[in-house]
Amino acid sequence: MDLIKVKNLTKKFKDLTAVDSVSFNIGTGEIFGLLGPNGAGKTTTISMLATMLNPTSGTATINGFDIETQQADVRKSIGIVFQDQSLDEELTAYENMDLHGRLYRVPKEIRQKKITELLLLVELEDRKDDLVKTFSGGMRRRLEIARGLLHEPRILFLDEPTLGLDPQTRNHIWQYITKLNKEKKITIILTTHYMDEADKLCKNIGIIDKGKVVIIDTPSNLKDQLGGDIITLESSNNKKLIPVLKKTKGIQKITTKDNQVIINLQNSEKHVAEIVKLAEKNKIKINSISTHKPTLEDVFLHFTGKSIREEDASAKDQMRLRQRAWRR
Numbered sequence: 001m002d003l004i005k006v007k008n009l010t011k012k013f014k015d016l017t018a019v020d021s022v023s024f025n026i027g028t029g030e031i032f033g034l035l036g037p038n039g040a041g042k043t044t045t046i047s048m049l050a051t052m053l054n055p056t057s058g059t060a061t062i063n064g065f066d067i068e069t070q071q072a073d074v075r076k077s078i079g080i081v082f083q084d085q086s087l088d089e090e091l092t093a094y095e096n097m098d099l100h101g102r103l104y105r106v107p108k109e110i111r112q113k114k115i116t117e118l119l120l121l122v123e124l125e126d127r128k129d130d131l132v133k134t135f136s137g138g139m140r141r142r143l144e145i146a147r148g149l150l151h152e153p154r155i156l157f158l159d160e161p162t163l164g165l166d167p168q169t170r171n172h173i174w175q176y177i178t179k180l181n182k183e184k185k186i187t188i189i190l191t192t193h194y195m196d197e198a199d200k201l202c203k204n205i206g207i208i209d210k211g212k213v214v215i216i217d218t219p220s221n222l223k224d225q226l227g228g229d230i231i232t233l234e235s236s237n238n239k240k241l242i243p244v245l246k247k248t249k250g251i252q253k254i255t256t257k258d259n260q261v262i263i264n265l266q267n268s269e270k271h272v273a274e275i276v277k278l279a280e281k282n283k284i285k286i287n288s289i290s291t292h293k294p295t296l297e298d299v300f301l302h303f304t305g306k307s308i309r310e311e312d313a314s315a316k317d318q319m320r321l322r323q324r325a326w327r328r
Contacts, residue, residue, distance in 0.1 A: 003028045003155060003187050004049070009058035011044050018044040020211035021058065026189065026204075031181050033202035034191045034213075035296065037308050041211040042191035043083055046159050049189070050080050063154050076104075079148030080157040083191075085140055089133035093124055093143050096132060097150060104151040111150070118146040122176055138169035145176060155187045156180070162197060170197070177201055193308055195296040205296070209304045223294040226302055227252040229268035230292055231275065233261050236285040244282055245275065257301070 004026040011019040019041040026032045034042045047053040049060055051071040060067045063077035087096050094115060101111035119125045122142035132140060141161060148156055158177065162170040178201065180186050192198050198205050199219045206216040215222070235241050238261050245254055245263065250271060253264040265271055268291040279286050300308045 001028050002026060003030075004032075004060070004062055004189070006045075006049070006060040007058055009045065009048060009060055010056045011041075011048060011053060012056045017211055019048070019055075022208070022211075022213050023058075024206050024213060024216055026187060029181070029185050029187055030203050031177070031188045031190060031201050033198040033205040034189065034208050035193070035195070035198045035205050035300070035308075036191075036208035037193050040193075040208045042208055043159055044211075045208070046080075046157050046189065046191055050078060050157055051075060076151070077153055078155045078157060079151070079153035081141070081144045081148050081159065081161055083159040083163060085144070087132045087140055087144060087147075090131065092129050092131055093119065093135075094128040096143065097147050100147045101150050106151055114150050114152075118149055121179070122146045136169075138165055138172065141165065141169075141173055142176060145173075145180075149180070149184070149186070153186070155189070158188060158190045160191055160193070162192075162194065170194075174200060195300070195308065199296050207300060207303055209300075209306075214303045219296060222296065222299045226294040226298055227264045228266035228294075229264075230294055230298055231263040231265065231268050231272065231289065232291075233263070233275070233289040234259050234287040235261065235279060236287065240282065241279060241284050244278055244284075248274065248278065257307070262301075 002025040006025070007023050009019060009022045010017070022041070022045055034045065036042055044053065048055050049062060049067060051067055051074050054068060062074045065073040065077065067074055088099070091099065097115045097118070098111065101115065106114065116125070119128050122145060124139065124143060124146070127135070127139070132143065135143065145158070145161070161177070162173050165173065174197065177188065177190070181188055190198070190201060202219065204216060204218055205222065207214045238256060238259070242254055242256070242261060245251060245261070251263055251265045255262045272289060272291060276286055276289070297307060
């Protein structure tokens, strides 16, 4: 059963189209990832689904409720962890949780029991009476996740939940997300631009770029679409080398990026020596060569023509445009 249904959802800010006819469905108990660079439209999509922004056009239902006409019911059905921190630093962990429970009108006895249970879940029970301003970034993220679950939502939105955290803390957050999904059967929408995060956590991934969802599939199916392994090389004469490689059996696709030649083929380890010999035969020097299994970074490059790192390099410019449009 699909708990979330999104059809042609669009958001425009004057002349800027932040989200462009996005469509996808998410099943009950699924972890679904929106993978894309900063400025791709992930947060705007989440903001519409969470009723924080009204769409320009298109429709969506959350837990059977329309995001425009049944907003109160939608809000009762969801929890959300924002990209930017929203905790009150002058309150304790317990007080932040208690305030959230009161806002959602959770009865006192249930509220107290749930706060204790959730702080235990995220391993903050021994810090419940400490001010949030004394917490590390990872601790604050864990508290925000716990707070988002206090009113027992069926759906949890996690907008870049590990942004800016160190690798060890990110791994801990991943463990909590997986535990929540398995033990509490919560449906989770995760936005991220970390490839390893999406690969590890998500059942299905939608790659979003410049406001459009380019493709949706499982991580393994997305990588399989690239057609085998990947060889990346740099040579003294790529223009001369590429026509030679195209005549080689087994090579399924050749692309270039910067000074690199990227080759898709099966059983890459069997072809490395052959490629080097071909280059030597044609008096082309191989400066570097490497081989690896496809990653989601390769998938993003394949479907968008750019690496996600290139997209992130222009994120500040994209955000300036969006902020300017919001102010209008």
